[in-house]
Amino acid sequence: MQLALINELLGIPPAASEHAPLVDNMLEFAHWFMLVLFVGWFTYFVYALWRFRKSKNPKASYHGVKTKVSTHVEVGVVMIEAVLLLGFALPIWSARVNEFPGEGAVHVRAYGQQFLWNFWYPGPDGVFGKRSNEFVSGSNPVGLDKNDQAAKDDRVLAGAMRLPVNRAVIIELTSKDVIHNASFANFRIAHDAIPGSLVPIWFTPNKLGDFEIICGQLCGNGHYSMKATVTIEPAADFNAWVKGSAPAAPAAAPKTAAATAGLDGGHSL
Amino acid sequence: MSAEVEIPYTVTARPDTGLYSAKIGIWLFLASEAMLFGGLFSSYLFLRMGAGPGLWPHGLLNVPVGTLNTAILILSSVTVVMAWAALKMRQFSKYRRWMATTIGLALVFLGIKLIYEYPQKFGHFGAYIKPEALAKYEPYLGNNYLASKGLSRRVEITGHLHSIHLEAGTADKPKFEAFIKKHDLKEEHGVYVIEGKEYTSKIQKELDSLKGSKAEYEVKLDAVNADPTNPVYDSPSLWPAKLSDKEAKIDKADIRWAGMFTPEHSSFFSVYFTITGLHALHIVGGVVVFLYFLGPGSALYKRNPEHLANRVECAGLYWHFVDLVWILAFPLFYLL
Amino acid sequence: MTNPADDASFAGGAAPAVTGRHHAPAEHGAHAGHAHDELSFWRKYIFSVDHKVIGIQYLVTGLVFLLVGFSMMLLMRWQLAYPGQPIPVIGKLLHGIRIGEAFITPDGAMKPDFYNSLGAMHGTLMVFLGVVPVAFGAFGNYLVPLMIGAPDMSFPKLNMMSYWTNFLGSVMMISSFLLPGGAAKSGWTSYSPLASIADQPGTLGIPDAWPILFTGQTWWILSMVFMITSSLLGSVNIIVTVVQLRAPGMTWMRLPVLVWVQFITAYLLLLAFPPLESAAIMQFMDRVFNTSFFSPEGLIVSGLPLEKGGGGSVLLWQHLFWFLAHPEVYVLILPAIGIVAEIIANNTRKPLWSYKSLVFSAAAVGVLSFMVWAHHMYLTGMGIKIAAFFQTTTVLISIPSVVIVTALLISLWGGSIRFTVPMLFAVAFLPMFGIGGLTGIPLAFNSISLLLHDTYYVISHFHYVVAPGTIFALFAGVYYWFPKAVGRKLNDFWGRVHFFGSFICMNGIFMPMFLQGMGGMHRRWYDGGATYELAKPLLHYNVVISWSAFGLLLFQIPFIINFIYSAFKGPKASDNPWHATTLEWNTPTPPGHGNFTGPVTVYRGPNEYSVPGAARDYSPQWEAKA
Numbered sequence A: 001m002q003l004a005l006i007n008e009l010l011g012i013p014p015a016a017s018e019h020a021p022l023v024d025n026m027l028e029f030a031h032w033f034m035l036v037l038f039v040g041w042f043t044y045f046v047y048a049l050w051r052f053r054k055s056k057n058p059k060a061s062y063h064g065v066k067t068k069v070s071t072h073v074e075v076g077v078v079m080i081e082a083v084l085l086l087g088f089a090l091p092i093w094s095a096r097v098n099e100f101p102g103e104g105a106v107h108v109r110a111y112g113q114q115f116l117w118n119f120w121y122p123g124p125d126g127v128f129g130k131r132s133n134e135f136v137s138g139s140n141p142v143g144l145d146k147n148d149q150a151a152k153d154d155r156v157l158a159g160a161m162r163l164p165v166n167r168a169v170i171i172e173l174t175s176k177d178v179i180h181n182a183s184f185a186n187f188r189i190a191h192d193a194i195p196g197s198l199v200p201i202w203f204t205p206n207k208l209g210d211f212e213i214i215c216g217q218l219c220g221n222g223h224y225s226m227k228a229t230v231t232i233e234p235a236a237d238f239n240a241w242v243k244g245s246a247p248a249a250p251a252a253a254p255k256t257a258a259a260t261a262g263l264d265g266g267h268s269l
Numbered sequence B: 001m002s003a004e005v006e007i008p009y010t011v012t013a014r015p016d017t018g019l020y021s022a023k024i025g026i027w028l029f030l031a032s033e034a035m036l037f038g039g040l041f042s043s044y045l046f047l048r049m050g051a052g053p054g055l056w057p058h059g060l061l062n063v064p065v066g067t068l069n070t071a072i073l074i075l076s077s078v079t080v081v082m083a084w085a086a087l088k089m090r091q092f093s094k095y096r097r098w099m100a101t102t103i104g105l106a107l108v109f110l111g112i113k114l115i116y117e118y119p120q121k122f123g124h125f126g127a128y129i130k131p132e133a134l135a136k137y138e139p140y141l142g143n144n145y146l147a148s149k150g151l152s153r154r155v156e157i158t159g160h161l162h163s164i165h166l167e168a169g170t171a172d173k174p175k176f177e178a179f180i181k182k183h184d185l186k187e188e189h190g191v192y193v194i195e196g197k198e199y200t201s202k203i204q205k206e207l208d209s210l211k212g213s214k215a216e217y218e219v220k221l222d223a224v225n226a227d228p229t230n231p232v233y234d235s236p237s238l239w240p241a242k243l244s245d246k247e248a249k250i251d252k253a254d255i256r257w258a259g260m261f262t263p264e265h266s267s268f269f270s271v272y273f274t275i276t277g278l279h280a281l282h283i284v285g286g287v288v289v290f291l292y293f294l295g296p297g298s299a300l301y302k303r304n305p306e307h308l309a310n311r312v313e314c315a316g317l318y319w320h321f322v323d324l325v326w327i328l329a330f331p332l333f334y335l336l
Numbered sequence C: 001m002t003n004p005a006d007d008a009s010f011a012g013g014a015a016p017a018v019t020g021r022h023h024a025p026a027e028h029g030a031h032a033g034h035a036h037d038e039l040s041f042w043r044k045y046i047f048s049v050d051h052k053v054i055g056i057q058y059l060v061t062g063l064v065f066l067l068v069g070f071s072m073m074l075l076m077r078w079q080l081a082y083p084g085q086p087i088p089v090i091g092k093l094l095h096g097i098r099i100g101e102a103f104i105t106p107d108g109a110m111k112p113d114f115y116n117s118l119g120a121m122h123g124t125l126m127v128f129l130g131v132v133p134v135a136f137g138a139f140g141n142y143l144v145p146l147m148i149g150a151p152d153m154s155f156p157k158l159n160m161m162s163y164w165t166n167f168l169g170s171v172m173m174i175s176s177f178l179l180p181g182g183a184a185k186s187g188w189t190s191y192s193p194l195a196s197i198a199d200q201p202g203t204l205g206i207p208d209a210w211p212i213l214f215t216g217q218t219w220w221i222l223s224m225v226f227m228i229t230s231s232l233l234g235s236v237n238i239i240v241t242v243v244q245l246r247a248p249g250m251t252w253m254r255l256p257v258l259v260w261v262q263f264i265t266a267y268l269l270l271l272a273f274p275p276l277e278s279a280a281i282m283q284f285m286d287r288v289f290n291t292s293f294f295s296p297e298g299l300i301v302s303g304l305p306l307e308k309g310g311g312g313s314v315l316l317w318q319h320l321f322w323f324l325a326h327p328e329v330y331v332l333i334l335p336a337i338g339i340v341a342e343i344i345a346n347n348t349r350k351p352l353w354s355y356k357s358l359v360f361s362a363a364a365v366g367v368l369s370f371m372v373w374a375h376h377m378y379l380t381g382m383g384i385k386i387a388a389f390f391q392t393t394t395v396l397i398s399i400p401s402v403v404i405v406t407a408l409l410i411s412l413w414g415g416s417i418r419f420t421v422p423m424l425f426a427v428a429f430l431p432m433f434g435i436g437g438l439t440g441i442p443l444a445f446n447s448i449s450l451l452l453h454d455t456y457y458v459i460s461h462f463h464y465v466v467a468p469g470t471i472f473a474l475f476a477g478v479y480y481w482f483p484k485a486v487g488r489k490l491n492d493f494w495g496r497v498h499f500f501g502s503f504i505c506m507n508g509i510f511m512p513m514f515l516q517g518m519g520g521m522h523r524r525w526y527d528g529g530a531t532y533e534l535a536k537p538l539l540h541y542n543v544v545i546s547w548s549a550f551g552l553l554l555f556q557i558p559f560i561i562n563f564i565y566s567a568f569k570g571p572k573a574s575d576n577p578w579h580a581t582t583l584e585w586n587t588p589t590p591p592g593h594g595n596f597t598g599p600v601t602v603y604r605g606p607n608e609y610s611v612p613g614a615a616r617d618y619s620p621q622w623e624a625k626a
């Protein structure tokens, strides 16, 4: 089903990821449910107020109505909410947290800080180098260890990232100071960037173009302006860029290096 | 003031509930108290489970003294019941004696905690070694040995801070000079000396900000760090950490985080001081109430002994709760 | 104080609610002053232990803080509609009374830190200093003893303490604006680590040597501790009073719905607040003693490593906060539901439909509200199992709420509806709460949170419940019980102006927010979204919303004047002007210290209107069957 009447009416941002339609359908469905409930009750409500106003109905009835309708409404509500929960919510969520893409996914790390996003690419070797707070500086926002082989070709973009279209991407989020939240409205994905832990999210962009990344968590006086952009480009361009200005790729270090190169010392929660 | 409107069931029980109001009130109050300490204890679990390898210290507290305090509190719980019983039997002088004893015990508990235990901690020094420098301090940490035994590693060196030897190094001169002047440090052949007793967390922060400066901490080691491979220390000992006569020099460059055993030192001491501190406050509160019932409050005895008995009973219930909190805290901090 | 009355009742189980025998039924009129001429003005009106005086004190302070919180929001609304433009008149004034260059420019334009302060304080004031004191403090205190036929609360002195601790906390909270660095700026949720590192000496014009103990964020914590203590005392009092002081014949199933919801609310406050207190203590330690309860290792703030031991848990704060704050939101709605129920019964002239289901649903909401807190934390990282759990409980909690609204709606059927001012606000509550509640349903699913979390959709969701919802219910309550409490009637015409104006403006404010939220506009944006492309098409709504808000203020003026004028000059009210059935109307107007003029006995349920065969269309609880 691809009904998007209420969504359109309420001006939902255009969807740009593979799983977005699932979220939108659910939202659409939920809103129809709410609309029916509201309109139903509201018509009854207005009618009752008019029909039983004092001038029209001077003598109230002690017993009111003996009605089962309420139980029917309630059962209906329960059932539809069950559908929302089992039919939509749980499947979507399990896809988000349990079905991460394996090989072939783009890996990026996003380091939030007041008030900027740093996007850390592993470079041609596809391996994140070592990092440490020791090395953090204005020119080296994530603190890459320059004498680490794997780190040499890594690249860090500030405030703007780029991704290939139609290819799954895994973004590992964290923060250097306070909690931020990377909200990709068009991709229907968002997650807090929590200092001290590295949390992965994934999605598959399926539209070309520039989109905005919102900081969705109050993080200080610059919160309102902590915007980043993501450019979705054809795979070719992206790959070219990855290869691009990088030095001749060194013998790729074992993949495990990436795992250990997290926030050393800082224990995930 | 409220005397002029009589509120029923302040003294006698309401037939259908079988309780007088204050009794229900105190139980509700204790329920909320349980939630308060519940929040703190669950935080203890949260932090402890989140603690990295070797980051949750063991055997830093004085178990015998802690045990003594536990006994004292339990005893006071008994004496307060005796006080109440005495009132019920309308034996006023007995009541006063038991009440006085209770207060005495409470004060002893506070004394031990605040005048003996806390200061002992504040005088103890500990330095967390950077992961990459752990090997360098193997003789004090014995991590290879621990690894061979499959035990979790040690990352902290503790003891009494004897002194710090400070050199300018590459630190920028004016800042360094300012620091020297501020604490008017004497120079002893090339190095400035900060005496252990003058050391504070504030000085530590200033040291950290003196980027490039060299500093060496001379620490009189705790027995554990003196011979770390001694099997005795494989499991936390129930006896207070003894001080050895061995000294160690720790380079500031290798220290991740150092300081006295104050709340800011580690998660462990944060929770320890917060929970025991809040508990101590509750003890103080109890003492104040008891003093009132012993002094001015006891005038009520002439007018309405039952009413006084009820009040003492409620205060007693509160006291048992405070006791209970300690009985929970003691193993969590001292033993486990 | 010995108490013969007790021993008597102990023996015979007879009238417990026998009160100060010093007023005989005869002396009705003279009554008011009589009982305690000996009392000084101070003991009688300021440090009174009379639950009614305390209730009124709560009402007035609460309403004032609602107004203050509203005014703060008006400043913010100006900034949102006209980002960076000087606030007319007030802007310069604010700059005049020193709140520091960091907050407002000389020509009176708001700066981000000030916006964040106002936002955090708006939330805090409205919830903790405004609605809770009015809904629970005022209506609970004033009505519960009266409605159950008690002479006063079980612990009058505690009751007074409760009010004054609340007052202290409130004053401290609001005065924190005048501290260097201004008031708290980390949202009413005060998330760490932001809240732990906010307001540091050396920033925001705070002197380097300034003690962190005297900064806004720290005072937020301290005032919260006062608030918590206050509502703790209050809730113990309410519970014990309901359990112990019910008049003979006032069985549990004869309690007015309002008493039931206050009783349940008291439990929520009693059990949900302490965990926040523990969290507050820990955040206090983090700020003042540099502990790391809520800070992990290796934070780098504006380029410099944070001098902290680390090892703390960021999410721990959120768990403890929301464990309070979710039950808290039901603390905001349950009393409102009670007020609305009483007024609907009275103005439809018929009993509530299915009293039992109302009571049990309210209780169910109370219990469930302790199991849903993490639905505020969907985007902090949740495994499928935990996510499933909290989504399920959140969906479950909406069921009893539906039952409640449904019961109230069906109660209208067959009534003889009088559209008095209180009734207008009460019926308006239903659809407003309906909208707010229904929009809670999509939010209950974390897959939808992926789009809507922390957007204006959420802001709109909960404002529909608390503003045109709870606030309207509170207005209804004020209009309904004012005659009893003050002895004078409020003006009806200006009441209607107040209602229709507020109703239109409220919707003008909150309806467009749904559109903004769906469009991806997030909350706590100082510039109202000007930074973002995707917000561009939605910016003009900011103007609509803001002007509706200014209009809302305009329509509060008749109320404020009406309230104050009628309190002194309004027409006198009789003892039972609404022809109501519950016990509070069985007292002289206004009731004196000690409430009832003689023993009270209850003969029937709370809302016996239009009983077949009865002489009048209302059969009060206190009248013996003919």
Ligand code: HEA
Binding pocket: A037, A038, A039, A041, A042, A045, C189, C329, C330, C332, C333, C375, C376, C394, C395, C397, C398, C399, C401, C402, C405, C406, C409, C430, C431, C432, C433, C434, C435, C436, C437, C438, C440, C441, C443, C444, C445, C449, C452, C453, C454, C458, C461, C462, C465, C466
């Ligand atoms: C009184 C306050 C109140 C109430 C009652 C509710 C009720 C509900 N709330 Fe709300 N909520 C808040 C106050 C409240 N909330 C606040 C303050 C926040 C934000 C906190 C912050 O982040 O700052 C919030 C945020 C919030 C979130 C987090 C959103 C996010 O941050 O991403 C969620 C998610 O599940 C949620 C869900 C619900 C649900 C399912 C209900 C359910 O209980 C609703 C049940 C009610 C119904 C289903 C209505 C039934 C009526 C009808 C069916 C009939 C209609 C009637 C007529 C037409 C006459 N709420």
Ligand code: HEA
Binding pocket: C060, C063, C064, C066, C067, C070, C073, C076, C077, C119, C120, C122, C123, C124, C126, C127, C131, C186, C187, C188, C189, C332, C459, C463, C466, C467, C468, C471, C509, C522, C523, C524, C525, C526, C549, C552, C556, C559, C560, C563
């Ligand atoms: C009970 C809770 C409550 C209430 C009633 C309100 C009422 C209102 N709120 Fe508030 N609001 C919150 C709780 C509440 N709010 C919270 C918790 C937040 C989140 C804060 C955060 O981000 O941390 C928030 C955030 C919030 C925002 C988002 C700001 C941002 O994210 O940047 C906005 C924006 O417009 C807003 C607007 C309003 C408006 C216009 C009202 C109006 O409806 C105001 C209505 C008030 C009145 C009508 C006053 C009535 C009183 C009188 C008339 C007094 C009479 C006096 C005497 C007789 C003596 N609120």
Ligand code: CUA
Binding pocket: A112, A113, A114, A115, A179, A180, A181, A215, A216, A217, A218, A219, A220, A222, A223, A224, A226
């Ligand atoms: Cu980063 Cu808000």
Ligand SMILES: [Cu+2]
Binding pocket: C325, C326, C329, C372, C373, C375, C376
């Ligand atoms: Cu909630």
